[in-house]
Amino acid sequence: MDTINLSKKEFNDLKNLVYSTSGINLHEGKLELLKSKIAKRMRLTNKSYKDYLKYLNSNQKEMIEFIDTMTTNHSFFFRENKNIEYIINQFNRHPQKRTKEFKIWCAACSTGDEPYTVALQLKNLGLSFSILATDLSHTVLDIAAKGIYKKEKISRVPIPILHQFFQKGTGKYTGHLKIKKEISQHVTFKKFNLVTDMPPPTTFDVVLCRNVMIYFDIETSEKVINKLYQTINPNGFFAIGNAESLLNLRHKYKSIKKIPSLYTK
Ligand SMILES: C[S@@+](CC[C@H](N)C(=O)[O-])C[C@H]1O[C@@H](n2cnc3c(N)ncnc32)[C@H](O)[C@@H]1O
Structure with a gap:
């Protein structure tokens, strides 16, 4: 293989291509990462380095695959569950909880671990809900729609929930668990680019946008959070990741005391 x-x-x-199409901000420290991603795409397209760069710049399909490869998709079930738990407890106290359908948008859902984590807890309480789960990467959305996970990813799922809502894989899926239909039927996966796409024409009781703004700069983060603001119902919730902050961003969200990374409209 060519040296890159x-x-x-x-x-x-x-860097400009990745930034303008996904918002992902590649600073100089990401040079080696970028090289390794190019090497991966060169292998898969069977092209030399120079040929690959030409191909990338002239082929829309390859551009999508390249951007997909540039995403970081780390996620697991019950990750940073404090803000989710708080929201679910509030839903459970809602005066119309028996008749209301709670609407949730997981706006960077990766392999589905996050929306399913929300779904498991809402189902466990017998609440009605629907979840829109979106991501830029079609690769992770395919995994999410299958709902099959290695045991390590679900090690934080409480045992009673695990037993009730997962089934054991057999054959080539030995050592994996599959989320049951009674959970997955509440979750719709769709491709959505936080930076370039228009938000859906509906509104939500909660929007989760967790652990994606860490890859954005201030300008992009500000655009994204204000775009999402329009889609949240009055008094609805907005959750970000524990490593993220709205501190330096202009916005109208109100923070919730004692629950870091959680806001209301
Ligand atoms: C680290 S994962 C976070 C997953 C989950 N929210 C969590 O907290 O575990 C970040 C996800 O953001 C997605 N992403 C990156 N840029 C995006 C964009 N512009 N629009 C939508 N999703 C994006 C990536 O594809 C990736 O799956």
Whole structure:
């Protein structure tokens, strides 16, 4: 395989391409990461380095695959569950909880771990709900729709919930667990780019946008959170990741005391 010697111009061109299409901000420290992703795409397309760069710049399909490869999709069930738990407890105290359908949008859902984590807890309380789960990457959305996970990813799922809502894999899925239909039927997976797409024409009781703004700069984060603001019902919730903050961003969200990373409209 060719050595990948990215010139400053090539690095900047790719950085701009990734930024304008996904909002992902590749600073200079990400050079090695970028090289490894290019190497992966070169292997899969069977192209030399120079040919690959030409191909990438002239082929829309490859551009989508390249951006998909640039995403970081780390996620697991019951990750940073404090803000989700708080929201669910509030729903459970809602005066119309027996008749209301709670509407949730997981706006960077990765492999589905996050929306299913919400669904498991709402189902466990017998509440009605529907979840829209979106991501930029079609690769993770395919995994999410299958709902099959390695045991490590679900190690934090409380045992009674695990027994009730997962089934054991057999054959090539030995060592995996599959989320049951009674949970997955409440979740709709769709491709959605937080930076370039218009938000859906509906509104939600909660929007989760967790652990994706860490890849964005201030300008992009500000645009994204204000775009999402329009889709939240009055008094609805907005959750971000524990490593993220709205501190330096202009916005209208109100923070919730004692629950970090959680806001209301
Ligand atoms: C680290 S995962 C976070 C998953 C989950 N929210 C969590 O907290 O565990 C970040 C996800 O954001 C997605 N992403 C990155 N840029 C995006 C964009 N512009 N629009 C939508 N999703 C994006 C990635 O594909 C990835 O799946």
